[in-house]
Amino acid sequence: MIRISSQQVFSSGISRLQELNASLNKTQQQIATGKKVNQPSDDPVAAARILKLDQEVTRIETYQRNASLAQNRLQQEESALASAVDLVQRIRELTVQAGNGSLSANDRSSIAEELKQRLDQLADIANTQDASGEYIFSGFQGDQPAFVKQPDGTWRYNGDEGQRVLEIDDGVTVAISDHGKGIFVDVPAAVSVKSATVTTGHISDLTLDNSQALRNAFGGAVPDDLTVVVAADGSVTVENRNVVPADVLTTDPSPLQVGEEFEVAGLRMTVSEDTTAGEFTIGISDKQSVFGTIETLIAGLESLDKTTPDGQAAYDALIAESLINLDNAQESLILKQTELGGRLNAVESTQAFLEDSGLYTKEIRSELEDLDYAEAISNLSFQSFVLEAAQQSFAQVAQLSLFDRL
Incomplete structure (x- = not known):
């Protein structure tokens, strides 16, 4: 014969009630937080x-x-x-x-x-x-x-x-x-005259018509500037003084002259006829x-x-x-x-x-x-029902004593 003490009955009942209550609380928290x-x-x-x-x-x-x-x-x-x-x-x-x-x-x-x-x-x-x-x-x-x-x-x-x-x-x-x-x-x-040393005269119609020709004239490296040199006899040369010795782009037998429009390495300009001997510095880059x-x-x-x-x-x-x-x-x-x-x-x-x-x-x-609210609410109803039934059963068991069996 197995003997079950009253203490065991109470402990078992309380433990079961705590479990059911914890499950119910968990479901309630899920519904509250979603x-x-x-x-x-x-x-x-x-x-x-x-x-x-x-x-x-x-x-x-x-x-x-x-x-x-x-x-x-x-x-x-x-x-x-x-x-x-x-x-x-x-x-x-x-x-x-x-x-x-x-x-x-x-x-x-x-x-x-x-x-x-x-x-x-x-x-x-x-x-x-x-x-x-x-x-x-x-x-x-x-x-x-x-x-x-x-x-x-x-x-x-x-x-x-x-x-x-x-x-x-x-x-x-x-x-x-x-x-x-x-x-x-x-x-x-724009290509422009940056400075000049001539007493009178000017450059007009200065444009860069062919930038590729200018690059080709200097091996692909366009100089920062060029120098237009006007001689006393009115002849004109264009020099690249960024290298030593300077590259002279225009020489005899076809010298350029003041008062005439000319093009050198894609660079077109006219040096006015009244220009005195001197130089113009032309900004290129x-x-x-x-x-x-x-x-x-x-x-x-x-x-x-x-x-x-x-x-x-x-x-x-x-x-x-x-x-x-x-x-x-x-x-x-x-x-x-x-x-x-x-x-x-x-x-x-x-x-x-x-x-x-x-x-x-x-x-x-x-x-x-x-959370699936429908499922959670159904679980909550069921858990509430089970907890309530367990509480009622525990209450009835708790009222029993040995004299009730006599």
Whole structure:
């Protein structure tokens, strides 16, 4: 015969009631949180997988924020450059207008005044700030304006050449800024006369018609500048003094002469007939700031005297060079716009990928974690019923004693 003490009966009953109550509490907690797994002990394997999925969701959301930031910065830069392109186009139209030979001095002065306003507008665009107040074209010096007006009234670049990048996915980075030096300052300049030692005379109609011919003339390396030498007898030679001894591109038996248009290695020009002996230095591979181009144009409109042959030639050269420089500046802006478009496409593709990855990860996590309310409520009803029945049975057993059996 097995003897069961009253203490064993009570302990067994209480243990059973605790188990049923724990199951009921667990179901109630699941219904309250909407989750099947609220602590690792509920399902250790599922809990471990949910933890990894939570980390993956956090990683994806971080990259999504970075991608959104990159998109905003690039769109802001793209908008600024679009405004700059339109502004340079207006300045070009004014330059063409200034080249009209019938304009009076007052007309040219009026054009110069509008150019000053457009120049300030361009500086405002180049000093665009993002939502946090950083200057987007200042490189790493975002707390400093990209362009600062100097005491002499000219605009100078104030930032550095840094380019900020942002990681938008594992191993995927995108540049989210471009320094103003590369966009507005280091722009190819028109071939122009940089200096001269002649007493009188000038070079007109100076253009580079064939850049490949110029490269071929120097073995593929275009010199920074060339020297046009005018002799006392009116003969002209073109020299490359970047090497020793200098390369002379034009010699007898077909010497070039003042007053005649000629072309040397793709470079076309006319040396005026009244030019005295001396030299002209021609810039070939120079860079120009679009600000400097506009400033030079304004100064020329206000100061050049068109009543003399040299003054008229200088004015014509100013207009021609300004148009080429403005075209180059506009091309630089458009090329950067195209580059930005490529970056924006990459960001948008990454955003789409991250969105899909996030949805997939959350779906898997939901399958492991989210509660089936219908099933849980059914379980709760059943567990409540079982617990209530167990409590009633335990209460009846607890009232029994040995004398009830006698």
